[in-house]
């Protein structure tokens with residue numbers, strides 16, 4: 001008799017965004033003429049930058065001719081892209097990262113979800129609350145938690161991110177081995193200063209722990225004093241892995257391209273207490289389970305670093321940030337407390353009532369879809385997230401409708 005991995009049975013009924021989709025579908029069915037504006041899921045709405053499209057076309061044409069055709073590429077990614085990343089995303093900011101420490105993949109979701117496979121089943125895991133659900137669910141699937149009770153999985157250390165700590169969690173009071181951090185944060189839009197991030201790096205060094213730093217929203221940072229990478233922090237190379245994605249920085253959510261940075265010194269320990277480097281193990285995993293991102297997609301990603309590509313991506317991000325500013329101004333006018341928008345495409349709003357009730361209110365009265373904060377963890381109860389990923393016209397219309405609905 002084949003037995004199931006029972007850890008999967010602990011997972012909460014459905015993924016947050018499926019719950020939202022079901023409610024929106026039911027509303028649309030009941031109100032077929034109502035136009036719904038989606039400021040919920042963090043999917044981009046604007047076209048790919050022209051430089052990426054041109055590179056994409058050129059690469060497709062190369063595949064049309066035997067002499068320039070390419071089959072399987074290197075699992076870790078083509079050197080042209082890894083070198084461009086090392087130079088532009090890290091060395092240009094004084095972070096010492098080389099091309100062979102970069103692994104190209106088809107998404108930060110897969111990478112942040114898969115990385116935990118490298119660590120022992122009894123690793124003590126610290127996860128922020130509220131959180132991007134992937135970190136949590138993949139650790140549940142791997143059996144690192146007990147049952148779900150009272151809004152939380154037993155056996156995890158939750159890092160509360162609340163108004164009291166300005167949405168930057170404090171160091172844990174109990175020992176942990178694996179720490180997930182995400183800045184600029186999804187869902188709160190909060191950021192971390194260099195000094196605060198240094199305390200986490202120092203903690204990881206002192207406790208032989210490892211930080212998994214998700215920087216998927218790095219390109220939204222406007223405040224020049226903020227770190228873009230954990231590798232801008234002294235000592236991070238031994239104790240951190242960083243995840244980046246072209247999804248939000250260049251509109252690649254459907255195109256799929258991301259990368260993970262694992263410095264050569266970065267290590268965990270075997271049961272005898274010996275240091276084991278992570279880079280060769282991730283390389284082994286990547287080559288066993290992944291066959292690389294397609295050549296045209298990697299050429300399109302490379303174009304992000306051309307002069308035109310940089311300018312076009314900046315314009316794309318600025319457009320979303322201006323939407324975020326409009327949302328923040330409207331929310332302020334309505335008298336709600338909020339965080340985010342300044343360096344992120346999200347606005348995290350204290351709605352003063354149950355998150356799902358407020359979600360239903362916005363959907364039913366304004367035809368606007370938000371994301372209920374409770375779906376991101378217990379600390380998200382009483383909050384909603386509005387996303388800036390939509391057209392200016394839709395954002396302006398949604399804000400007018402929200403103002404009218406709450407008047």
Ligand code: PLP
Pocket residue numbers: 042106107108109110112132182186214216244245246247253257258
């Ligand atoms: N990490 C965070 C914090 C995210 O919010 C998202 C997507 O919303 C991802 C990772 C996933 O990115 P990708 O599209 O590269 O899988």
